[in-house]
Amino acid sequence: MAAAGPLLLNLRSAPRGRGPAAASRQSTALKRKLQSPHGNPPLKRKCKPSVSTFQKCPVEADIREKGSSSQKSLPKKQLTDNQNKSQKSKPSVKTSSLFKNNPEIPEVHRKAVRQVQENVFSKDSFSQLDLHPHLISTINTVLKISSMTSVQKQTIPVLLQGKDALVRSQTGSGKTLAYGIPLVQSLQGMESKIKRSDGPYALILVPTRELEIIVKTGETLAQCMGGRSLPSSHRELALQSFDIMQKLLKPFAWIVPGVLMGGEKRKSEKARLRKGINILISTPGRLVDHIKSTECIHFRRTQWLIIDEADRILDLGFEKDVAVILNALNAGRDTRQNVLLSATLTEGVTRLADISLNDPISISIADEIQKAFQPASQIERQASSSSNCMEQENFAVPEKLKQYVMMVPSKLRLVTLAAFILEKCKFEKHHKMIIFFSSCEQVEFYHELLLKVLSGGLELEQSERSSVSSAHLQFLRLHGNMEQEERTEVFQEFLKSKTGILLCTDVAARGLDLPQVTWIVQYNAPASPAEYIHRIGRTARIGCHGNSLLVLAPSEAEYVSLLASHKINVSEMKMEKVLLSLMKDDRFKLHRPRSKPCCLGMPCRARCCAGVRAQKELVPFAGIRRWD
Secondary structure (H helix, E strand, O other): OOHHHHHHHHHHOOOOOOOHHHHHHHHHHHHHHHHOOOOOOOOOOOOOOOHHHHHHHHHHHHHHHHHHHHHHOOOOHHHHHHHHOOOOOOOOOOOHHHHHHOOOOOOOOOOOOOOOOOOEEEEEHHHOOOOOOOHHHHHHHHOOOOOEHHHHHHHHHHHHOOOEEEEEEEOOOOOOHHHHHHHHHHOOOOOOOHHHHHHHOOOEEEOOHHHHHEEEEEEOOHHHOOOOOOOOOOOOHHHHHHHHHHHHHOOOOOEEEEEEOOOOOOOHHHHHHHHHHEEEEOOOOHHHHHHOOOOOOOOOOOOOEEEEEEOOOOOOOOOOHHHHHHHHHHHHOOOOOEEEEEEEOOHHHHHHHHHHHHOOEEEEEEHHHHHHHHOOHHHHHHOOOHHHHHHOOOOOOOEEEEEEEEOOOOOHHHHHHHHHHHHHHHHOOOEEEEEEEOHHHHHHHHHHHHHHOOOOOOHHHHOOOOOOOOOOOOEEEEEOOHHHHHHHHHHHHHHHOOEEEEEEOHHHHOOOOOOOEEEEEHHHHHHHHHHHHHHHHHOOHHHHEEEEEEEEEEEHOOOOHHHHHOOOOOOOOOHHHHHHHHHOOOOHOOOOOOOOOOOOOOOOOOOHHHHHHHHHHHHHHHHOOOOO
């Protein structure tokens, strides 16, 4: 209290000589300084308060009050002029963070490689083979095929002689007919006419993704199936093979084909097995389940074993489960004809060939073409180091397939994908596209997002603005977690449509013959070059034209070199050119002129702003905020 006395005296004596008004104003300002509105203690000061400091504070407060009052007293016209000057001093365009802070896109260094290409068609016709006249007529009229492909020309005579074969040929080269035609020719010409009650004379296996699910859980096939249907990645392949066999068997109605696969009740499948199936097409998991739980199934008359897409059967190390099927076949009959078919050659195929084939004939169209361009010494060196050849296998690609790669930073992947879909399927039109993703969740997410933004939804509200904007895009999805009925419906719908976009996982990567597909987009890079080959094989089939696009992040640039090591050559497509297509859509245009160039080197209204506007429509549905 002793120190407080002089302080109060000085405060009281300070306003002397300035009049009562100045004294009252000074005391009021001091109270405001020393007391907060909520009764809290005053803020700490950097230096120790002194009398002189307190004397200067009222003066500063007066200056602030005078300044604010002078601003209030300015006329409105002068205020608006000041605001306009401050706005002009600021930049007129704010570049979105969508186009900032992205990693530099590296230059794609591609080695000059000569791609391995197969001659798809041959000059020979089916009439030159010793086939039944009705079978030749069915091929020409029902399947509308007149000449054989190269793989059919080499495979059919070998299989008609009753020999085992290991067939390797590019996707879309007609491998299904290569084994289907000699199979039908063999069964229809048997001395004793086939009866439905005889059971299966031929077994055709197609791979499934059930194997991948089981390897993660550590269960066996029988435990995992156990009355439940698992998602398979090649049920559509089983249906497709069944459809081809039905067409080939049209003149031979006494031979009955049938299919077993997940997604259907076992009770109905058992009923079909009791009635009799002569050509049985099945997935491995479903067949193992029936072998262990269905008494009516037997293989006493089975003369053919055909394994399609053989590289996936033992790809994950399921020798025991395949052994169950082979043991059941061997118990029923000692001798049979075995055929393995695949577009790629892996260690799994060689192991499967060792345990299932008897003195097989190897048929590889790509190897024969390579031998024609290589000297004999190099061929001998390759034959002596088969293990090294397995690691650096050179894959054959369709001759009329154009392959592209595009480097896209992570932030721009979504808007670039939307721009590419608009460019190819909306403005150019007459395109049919398949987009591959790495998971079922991604397919669901992007399907819902693109369906709401690019097709219907927001677009229908603005259909009156432009006839181009009112174009309808059809989005479909296909993945292993869907119900079998829905999968089949989607597969048939996309099969019959002339345009549309199918978003899918690797369920559609192998064996499926989807006509008129002009673009394959791989949004996520495949795990291996072999999977890359199977994905792009959904287009440019049987001599048709096709295109593929691989989307890579800048950190994934080395993937191009990996493809080059397997004789796969890709051309670079620039992301900036794809983003330009956003300006063709009225929703993403800016309707007021802006001349300031943006970060992409063009006027802001041309590309950057269009990308931001597209992102602003896409991202709210994703629940993400990535723009300023």
